[in-house]
Ligand code: SF4
């Protein structure tokens with residue numbers, strides 16, 4: 001299950017540098033698979049569409065920091081706990097029930113992002 005940031009976010013920015021996958025973006029900033037990963041060429045997104053690694057996508061939030069589920073692995077393969085949730089001062093990094101993923105699936109995503 002990916003992690004999401006709720007509207008309780010106070011935009012402190014503490015979580016962004018902690019993410020091993022660069023899955024966290026400031027509100028209003030477009031995201032791309034290639035940011036902070038080794039992805040080159042094409043990549044299949046969670047919704048099944050194929051996108052170029054350097055293609056930039058519309059922000060999921062304009063007011064607060066957000067996490068793209070396409071890059072969140074719950075920190076599997078890097079840390080015991082989701083690092084964003086660990087550092088967030090207002091506990092607004094929570095499980096995103098829209099994206100149920102097994103540990104194996106999260107590890108496979110991690111391998112794709114960091115080949
Ligand atoms: S759980 Fe880990 S991989 Fe997912 S957004 Fe938070 S820091 Fe990044």
Ligand code: SF4
Pocket residue numbers: 005008009010011012013014015016065084087088089090091092093
């Ligand atoms: S650490 Fe929490 S409050 Fe700070 S930017 Fe990240 S999600 Fe928002």
